[in-house]
Amino acid sequence: xxxxxxxxxxxxxxxxxxxxxxxxxxxxxxxxxxxxxxxxxxxxxxxxxxxxxxxxxxxxxxxxxxxxxxxxxxxxxxxxxxxxxxxxxxxxxxxxxxxxxxxxxxxxxxxxxxxxxxxxxxxxxxxxxxxxxxxxxxxxxxxxxxxxxxxxxxxxxxxxxxxxxxxxxxxxxxxxxxxxxxxxxxxxxxxxxxxxxxxxxxxxxxxxxxxxxxxxxxxxxxxxxxxxxxxxxxxxxxxxxxxxxxxxxxxxxxxxxxxxxxxxxxxxxxxxxxxxxxxxxxxxxxxxxxxxxxxxxxxxxxxx
Amino acid sequence: xxxxxxxxxxxxxxxxxxxxxxxxxxxxxxxxxxxxxxxxxxxxxxxxxxxxxxxxxxxxxxxxxxxxxxxxxxxxxxxxxxxxxxxxxxxxxxxxxxxxxxxxxxxxxxxxxxxxxxxxxxxxxxxxxxxxxxxxxxxxxxxxxxxxxxxxxxxxxxxxxxxxxxxxxxxxxxxxxxxxxxxxxxxxxxxxxxxxxxxxxxxxxxxxxxxxxxxxxxxxxxxxxxxxxxxxxxxxxxxxxxxxxxxxxxxxxxxxxxxxxxxxx
Numbered sequence: 001x002x003x004x005x006x007x008x009x010x011x012x013x014x015x016x017x018x019x020x021x022x023x024x025x026x027x028x029x030x031x032x033x034x035x036x037x038x039x040x041x042x043x044x045x046x047x048x049x050x051x052x053x054x055x056x057x058x059x060x061x062x063x064x065x066x067x068x069x070x071x072x073x074x075x076x077x078x079x080x081x082x083x084x085x086x087x088x089x090x091x092x093x094x095x096x097x098x099x100x101x102x103x104x105x106x107x108x109x110x111x112x113x114x115x116x117x118x119x120x121x122x123x124x125x126x127x128x129x130x131x132x133x134x135x136x137x138x139x140x141x142x143x144x145x146x147x148x149x150x151x152x153x154x155x156x157x158x159x160x161x162x163x164x165x166x167x168x169x170x171x172x173x174x175x176x177x178x179x180x181x182x183x184x185x186x187x188x189x190x191x192x193x194x195x196x197x198x199x200x201x202x203x204x205x206x207x208x209x210x211x212x213x214x215x216x217x218x219x220x221x222x223x224x225x226x227x228x229x230x231x232x233x234x235x236x237x238x239x240x241x242x243x244x245x246x247x248x249x250x251x252x253x254x255x256x257x258x259x260x261x262x263x264x265x266x267x268x269x270x271x272x273x274x275x276x277x278x279x280x281x282x283x284x285x286x287x288x289x290x291x292x293x294x295x296x297x298x299x300x301x302x303x304x
Numbered sequence: 305x306x307x308x309x310x311x312x313x314x315x316x317x318x319x320x321x322x323x324x325x326x327x328x329x330x331x332x333x334x335x336x337x338x339x340x341x342x343x344x345x346x347x348x349x350x351x352x353x354x355x356x357x358x359x360x361x362x363x364x365x366x367x368x369x370x371x372x373x374x375x376x377x378x379x380x381x382x383x384x385x386x387x388x389x390x391x392x393x394x395x396x397x398x399x400x401x402x403x404x405x406x407x408x409x410x411x412x413x414x415x416x417x418x419x420x421x422x423x424x425x426x427x428x429x430x431x432x433x434x435x436x437x438x439x440x441x442x443x444x445x446x447x448x449x450x451x452x453x454x455x456x457x458x459x460x461x462x463x464x465x466x467x468x469x470x471x472x473x474x475x476x477x478x479x480x481x482x483x484x485x486x487x488x489x490x491x492x493x494x495x496x497x498x499x500x501x502x503x504x505x506x507x508x509x510x511x512x513x514x515x516x517x518x519x520x521x522x523x524x525x526x527x528x529x530x531x532x533x534x535x536x537x538x539x540x541x542x543x544x545x546x547x548x549x550x551x552x553x554x555x556x557x558x559x560x561x562x563x564x565x566x567x568x569x
Contacts (some may be wrong), residue, residue, distance in 0.1 A: 030385055031386060034448065038426075128549065129328075137329070238415060273425060
């Protein structure tokens with residue numbers, strides 16, 4: 001969805017699709033089978049694993065097939081704060097990213113519309129962070145915000161910060177890092193949408209004595225809503241499962257763990273596969289509910 | 305007065321946002337030149353050493369090489385499979401169209417940790433040992449939909465009349481594909497391949513769940529973060545950044561030259 005527009009100013013011509021033949025089947029089958037085997041069945045594996053019970057032999061990391069719904073109860077009871085925190089962080093970070101990205105996308109799509117060189121440059125700058133490892137970027141913020149960094153010292157010197165205050169490990173640091181990492185994901189779909197905005201509509205609105213604010217509220221923003229929705233999904237979904245930013249080795253602390261951190265710890269460190277899987281299934285279920293509400297609004301063809 | 309303030313407000317904002325976006329990039333770049341001993345935290349002076357002897361830190365180099373092999377393999381498979389799907393989706397009408405669309409959309413809407421854990425759970429069930437192969441399988445899976453989306457946009461702009469003309473001139477289906485369809489789709493396919501490569505190269509979460517003892521570059525950085533990331537990692541990050549930006553700029557300049565030529569005609 002987001003990347004369609006990156007391909008350029010392609011105006012899709014409606015082609016009358018031919019009736020399916022053997023060719024279509026041959027073209028589709030390998031890729032679809034691949035996704036079936038390595039995307040769909042893993043989701044079933046996840047559900048099966050989430051219901052497993054510790055092996056009778058008592059070995060660590062060994063589980064037998066069972067129908068143990070108690071795993072879900074345990075996971076929710078044990079990790080309620082992390083589950084809630086994930087969604088709160090994801091909502092706040094998505095809203096902040098939207099507030100930062102919208103004017104940026106607007107400027108590139110509308111103000112730079114007739115300056116292809118400037119537009120190309122600005123778009124390159126938006127995606128530039130993608131080209132440097134996400135982990136290095138996040139680690140850079142950790143260093144910049146570390147306790148004896150010049151930023152923190154400056155904040156202390158001008159008195160905004162108490163002498164024993166810190167940034168790393170706080171909720172603020174984690175949300176900050178999440179917002180930073182996902183600004184391009186929010187900006188691109190909104191840009192793609194505003195790029196197609198007919199500017200004559202804005203003129204018309206002005207001619208009808210709407211002030212710029214009213215024009216924005218009644219014309220620009222409602223028309224850009226599809227872009228906003230896809231940007232929001234592209235930001236909210238990855239953030240809700242992210243565990244790098246909130247990790248203690250990056251911007252997080254002991255009290256910032258999100259659902260992803262818990263899944264990572266349970267799956268990869270203590271090998272409690274059922275609990276990790278139960279949490280993943282819950283996360284997926286929440287996302288599916290969210291996305292299907294969106295699908296109902298726009299149909300499946302528009303998703304891609 | 306009010307008017308001129310409004311005029312400069314948005315450009316100033318945009319400038320500040322780009323400065324903000326650039327800070328960690330600049331930091332990574334600057335600290336790739338740090339004359340650090342073990343951990344690369346405090347500035348100890350300028351040196352070219354890290355750039356000249358990147359492979360002094362053998363693990364960084366090995367991880368980087370693994371990342372390249374994985375990204376190249378996954379990109380190749382995903383681009384072939386994805387292009388085939390994209391052509392079928394635009395050109396043919398078939399029964400399970402919306403189911404197919406949904407299956408292609410779902411990986412884009414699934415948090416990485418879910419895909420990573422699911423695949424890892426399946427590999428456990430199958431008894432497949434994690435390693436290079438499982439990472440390549442995982443990366444092909446999550447990049448496939450991105451390829452379909454990108455190539456589909458290109459297929460949709462293709463005029464079917466061109467292929468009909470080929471057929472009218474007695475080209476067989478293979479010739480039509482090789483001489484007409486494929487060359488016209490190539491820019492879209494290349495864009496998709498570059499996107500897949502970038503996504504695979506930078507992936508961490510799915511990789512961590514499915515790589516076992518194999519190190520990739522992001523995984524190396526994650527593990528190293530606990531004790532401090534060596535300057536050599538900054539060098540590789542910066543190098544990748546320069547190469548990627550160079551490719552993007554070249555593509556943009558070339559396409560704008562092409563557009564200008566077309567406009568003149």
